[in-house]
Amino acid sequence: MTQVTTSIPPPAVGTPVVEMRGISISFPGVKALADVDFRLLPGEVHALMGENGAGKSTLIKALTGVYTIDEGTVTVAGTDHRFTSPADSQAAGISTVYQEVNLCTNLTVAENMLLGREPHRFGRIDVKAMNRRARSVLDRLGLSIDPGSSLGEHSIAIQQLVAIGRALDIDARVLILDEPTSSLDADEVAKLFAVMSDLRDQGVAILFVSHFLDQVFEISDRMTVLRNGKLVGEYLTRDTTQLTLVEAMIGRELETLDRLEHQAPTAAPDEARVPLLQVLGLSRKGSLQAVDLEIYDGEVIGVAGLLGSGRTELARLLFGADTADAGTIDVRGSRRRFRTPRSAIGAKIAFSSENRRAEGVVEDLTIADNMLLTLQAARGWLRPVPQRTRDRLVEEYIKALDIRPPDPAALMRNLSGGNQQKVLLARWLITQPELLILDEPTRGIDIGAKTQIQQLVAKLADEGMSVVFISTELEEVLRLSDRVVVMRDRAKIADRFNDESVTVAGILATIAAGGAELKEEDSDA
Amino acid sequence: MTTSTSVTVSPTFLDRVRGYSPPRRYLPVAATVALLIGMFGAGSLRYQGFADPQVVLNLFVDNAFLLVLGVGMTFVILTGGIDLSVGSVVALSTMIAASTLQAGWPAIATIIAVLVSGTLLGTLMGLVIHYFEVQPFIASLAVMFLARGLCYLISVESIPIREAGFTAFAQGSVPLPGGYHVTPSVVVAVVVFAIGAWVLHMTRFGRTVYAVGGSESSAHLMGLRVALVKVGVYTISGLCSALAGLLFAAYTLSGYSLHAVGMELDAIAAVVIGGTLLTGGRGLLLGTMFGVLLLGTIQTFISFDGTLSSWWTKISIGTLLLIFVVIQRLLTRRQN
Incomplete structure (x- = not known):
């Protein structure tokens, strides 16, 4: 490394306080880490980067003694260690904040x-x-x-x-922070960063993991990138751009992101067509005020709004997960009443919950079993899906969605968040729905998987599937949707075609304006 | 409504307000105490002599062994575990005590033998539960059968205890000011209780018990000695059961295979009525004491009445238990 004098204190190139060499860890069905080297110098903030499932958390847990390493050596301050419990690594001066x-x-x-x-x-x-x-x-x-x-x-x-x-x-000599900022607001992050800088100046080695690239570039001196359990490389932050970092993380060029961004929305629906779904005055006391909504074939409806604005409640009512007090739902012109998700599935509606862990993933089943759950449920328990169909479907979707590991027998619990989300998507796609409701499908997953899911949504819509896409990230909503529905205070406050005039700032202004007149109600809620 | 507005204005102010309100963890114990006082009030209005302090003291005299059992059980339940073996271990302890005394062992040797065997059984159970990840319910069920079976191996008959030291202890009386008195058993139980409360509330071991009950994986990641604590609580419960067995042997002056049948359930009931959550992590040893006293009061109530059949004890305990479990559920749900 060449010494460059900048305002950032140059990382002391001396003896690393932590040195991990040739680390390998396997779980049943998954090779989590393969021959990874990692070093941490005193007085630096070192970002560990990679997509979900790249092995960041595993590497950290190998260092802190939560997982026992299969191969490789760990040296802390010059002495070899073989940690078998978190207490061991604490005793060696390693202090950890887990995800x-x-x-x-x-x-x-x-x-x-x-x-x-x-x-x-x-x-x-x-x-x-x-x-x-x-x-x-x-x-x-x-x-x-x-x-x-x-x-x-x-x-x-x-x-x-x-x-x-x-x-x-x-x-501590070594401080490990695994996603410490995910639940903090900007002020709290600033405070944390100030404390981190202090500690760095005192010579503490800090290992920092975050999905927020801006934060990584703000605080870190050096970074190590992992991909698929393998080491990609170690970079000096000041010599790296966000683009090169992301490319290193996902292992391919980023053009796909841009292409999607410029994808023209499909033509405005023909007025004469019967909508796939026509919702009139749908409401539920205490959770959603009357909402009207029309969804046409091949349309992506983006739902924007703050947390608790009624987005999820709307999705749950459409899917029959909650029962509406009032209002009607017409599917292709015929009146339907969804009292249970089962009746909605019968009408070819699919719903992927925002609460992946509690309402989606069955951790102890394999990828294949998780994918086939809904299809089997829709067929009824007395008509099992033939083994050959199962194998074909699972293989097809693992390939189509690039699920890693591509092993149908891998246990769901060993998959990263992004891959779990893809399996859940596959679960619904297998049932070939006409309307796919996605509630926060990209939350907490890395940029690579996120892009893949966004592309998939665009592709599905091109093929004629209607999608309701709920997300907190307005950029994502705007990039994908043909129409944007804005929610606030459990009511729909705007519904407009996503043309050039719709911007993130515009939507935020809409939400804020809706807030001004509803302020009184707010404190009552 | 006004408080919810101030929430958004100043969270730190809210924190301060919360800091002054009585901690929620005392609520279940407070409910138990209130019920206890209520029952005594009702009893003293209805029956003559019910409110006599000696009646209160007799609650301790008649339930000293249950209090000792409850101390051990509280440790176990606070970690989120359960120990079904305590009743059988009490029976086994009376049998070991009675048979060794009959064989002419000195009292001190008998006491050591009983305490060691009970402690070993507890440790064994803890090791199985922690290292083989066996459900505490199953592991302690196994020890429950094992201990009860061992009783019959020693003798199927009841063995009387005639050793001088034990009889002296059993018939002994500790005078208290005001002409009241308790038995030496009560002194033992209170000392055990005090030590238990000190360990649980003042030491790292005790706090780790709470941490394990709150979240075992968190405790592990915090670098706490989870193994020591998990094996430790069953060891403590084993020791307490053996000690309770000695007190029971002194109370009945006999050893018998059918002693203390179902007593583990009384102990669990006392702990739960005392406000400790079966899921672990919440509860106070003080609550267990009030739980034991409440169970004793129900019995006293029924014996004072004279016309009620003893089944009413079970019916009232069952009702109380149900009510307390529901109250706890409501309290913890609000917290979430």
Whole structure:
């Protein structure tokens, strides 16, 4: 590496504090990591990059002793280690904040931060000293919460900060932050970054994982990119552009993203045609105010709106997951009443829930079983899908959606979020629906899989399928949809064709304007 | 409505308001205490002599062994586990005590033998549960059958205890100011309770018990010693069962295979009525004490009445249990 003098402190090129060599880890049916090298220098923020399923979390858990490595060596500060538990790696000075908040909500904030190394006096925990110590760490993070309060009382964002506080309290040589910012707002991220810079200046090596590229470029000095469990390379952040990074992550050129962006919306539907779905005054007390909606064949309806604006409620009513109090649904001109998802599936409507983990994935079944669930349910249990059809369908969709690993027998729980989402999509596509309702299909998945899903939606629509696409990311909604429906306060406030005049700023303004007149109701809700 | 507006205005203010409100974790215990006081009020209005402090003390005298069992059971349930073996281990302990005393062992040797065997059974159960990932229900069910079977191996008959030390302990009386008295068993039980409360609420081991009950995987990732705690709580429960067995042997001055049938369920009921969540992570040892006292009060109520059949004890315990489980469910649901 050439030394360049810039405002960013140059990473000290010295002895790495952590050196992992030739790391391999396998799970049944999945080779999670294959011969990966990784090094972490003191006094740097090192971003570990890769798509979902690239092996980032696995590499971290190998370093922290959660997983035992099959092959390879781990050296921390010059000594070889073979960690068999998180306690081992903590003892070696590695402190970790995991992706999901891994704390105990039934304990107090201070206990969560200090348990395992709490101050003692006369053989008992010194609660006062513990709360004091927790207080000082919380102050560093700019959090003014009572250390003696129960953790469960606080929001996920605060819990995440408490988890970071736990990691900070250890005088760690190595600090690992796996997606620490996913539930934080901009201010909290800024505070976290300030603390990270401080620690870096004190010589702490920080390993940082984030899906937000801007954040990675803002804070990191160096990055390592993984793809499919293999090492792609190590890069200096200041010598890298976002484009080259993303290309390294997904292993192909990014032109597809642009092509989709410029894809012209399909022609406006002919007024004379019967809509696939005509919804009039559909409502449910406390969850959705009367909504009218028309969906034509081959149309992509983007639903924009903030969390809790009624997007999901609309989808659930269309699918019969909740029952409407009032309103009608006509499918191809004939009146239908959906009391259960089963009747909606019968009308060739499919719904992929935003809550992938709880309402979609069956973790203990294989990819093939997960894909075939709905088809089998639609056929009834007495008419099993013939083995040959099953094999053909599963193979076809694994290939079409580029599901990794391409092994029908791999367990769903071992798949990354993006690949799980693809399996769920395949589950519905197999039933050949006419209307596909996707609720946040790209949330929490990496850019590669995201692009693939967006392309798939565009392709399906070209083939004549209607899609209701719900997403928090307005750019994505605009890129894909023919028509944009804007929701706010559990009501539809706008419905317009997605032409050049519709912009992200315009939609935000619409949402905001809807807010001005509904402000009174807001505090009542 | 006004509070929900201030939520959006200043979250820190809300946190401060929350900090001053009584912690929710005391609510179930408070409910138990309120019920206990209510029952005593009703009892003293209805029956003469019900409100006598000695009646309260007798609750401890008659339920000393149950309190000791409850202490161990609270540890186990707080980790999210369950120990069905305690009743059988009590019976086995009375049998070991009675038979070794009959064989002429000195009392101290008997006591050590009983405590060691109970502790070993508990440790064994904990090891199986933790390292082989066996459901606590199944593992402790196995030990329950094992211990009960071992009783019959020792003797099918009831064995009387005539050893001088045990009889002295059984008939002993500890005077309290005001002319009241309790038995030495009560002193033992209270000491066990105090040690248990100290460990649970003041030490790292105790806090780790709560952490494991809250989320075992989180506790593991936090680097806490989950294995030690999980095996530890069953060891403690085994030790408590053996000790409760000794107290029961002294209380009945006999060892018998059919002693303490179903007592594990009384212990679980006491813990749950005391406000500890069966899913683990929430509850106080103090609650268990009130749970035991409440069960005792129901029995006292029925014996004072004289006309009610003893089945009413079971009916009231069943009803109470149901009510408490529902209340707990509502409390935790609101928290989510």
